[in-house]
Amino acid sequence: MAEIYVQSLGCAIREGKVKGHTKFITTRFGNVLGSNGSVIPRFKEQIENGGPVTVTHPDIIRFFMTIPEACRLVMEAATMGEGNEIFVFEMGKAVKIVDLATRMIELAGYRPGEDIKIEFTGLRPGEKLYEEVLSDKENTIPTENKKIMIAKVRRYEYADILDTYAEFERLSRAVKIMDTVRLMKKIVPEFKSKNSPRFEVLDKE
Numbered sequence: 001m002a003e004i005y006v007q008s009l010g011c012a013i014r015e016g017k018v019k020g021h022t023k024f025i026t027t028r029f030g031n032v033l034g035s036n037g038s039v040i041p042r043f044k045e046q047i048e049n050g051g052p053v054t055v056t057h058p059d060i061i062r063f064f065m066t067i068p069e070a071c072r073l074v075m076e077a078a079t080m081g082e083g084n085e086i087f088v089f090e091m092g093k094a095v096k097i098v099d100l101a102t103r104m105i106e107l108a109g110y111r112p113g114e115d116i117k118i119e120f121t122g123l124r125p126g127e128k129l130y131e132e133v134l135s136d137k138e139n140t141i142p143t144e145n146k147k148i149m150i151a152k153v154r155r156y157e158y159a160d161i162l163d164t165y166a167e168f169e170r171l172s173r174a175v176k177i178m179d180t181v182r183l184m185k186k187i188v189p190e191f192k193s194k195n196s197p198r199f200e201v202l203d204k205e
Contacts, residue, residue, distance in 0.1 A: 012158035023083035030063030051116035063091035
């Protein structure tokens with residue numbers, strides 16, 4: 001939603017349809033190691049407290065990069081961008097979260113499953129087993145840095161989306177959750193609900 005708005009506004013500015021000089025660049029990447037809300041600080045705290053270490057699902061996987069690497073790629077994307085690009089970062093190999101939990105327990109000097117238990121809590125509503133930085137209908141264009149690609153996405157006209165986004169804001173402020181999600185799915189048809197029966201019914205409309 002934010003990408004669509006920012007990119008369409010940037011195109012409108014560049015084409016003189018909207019006054020302004022700001023250039024917008026978007027980056028997509030996975031989890032950043034050690035950042036607020038990431039699993040590593042949570043696992044560390046759970047291990048220090050004697051466990052259990054909680055993982056939502058035994059098969060869940062995620063991509064990770066370090067804070068310095070993420071900052072370096074964002075800054076490089078900003079310097080190479082001409083405006084309105086959506087940059088996608090090469091995240092490397094996905095990590096199985098249960099393997100990460102097991103390794104952290106071992107590094108702390110404990111035996112996984114004996115000294116420190118690993119507890120599976122179940123996927124949260126909307127949570128996916130794996131992450132996607134590209135939809136099925138998107139491709140990428142390479143750049144001079146093999147770790148940075150440009151996503152090829154559909155073009156939205158700024159004037160065409162204004163009324164829709166105004167309606168989205170109105171529904172959000174009124175806390176009309178089903179209508180808000182229904183409109184999101186209309187704007188982004190690739191958005192499919194996962195592990196969320198309440199919203200999965202909207203995908204069949």
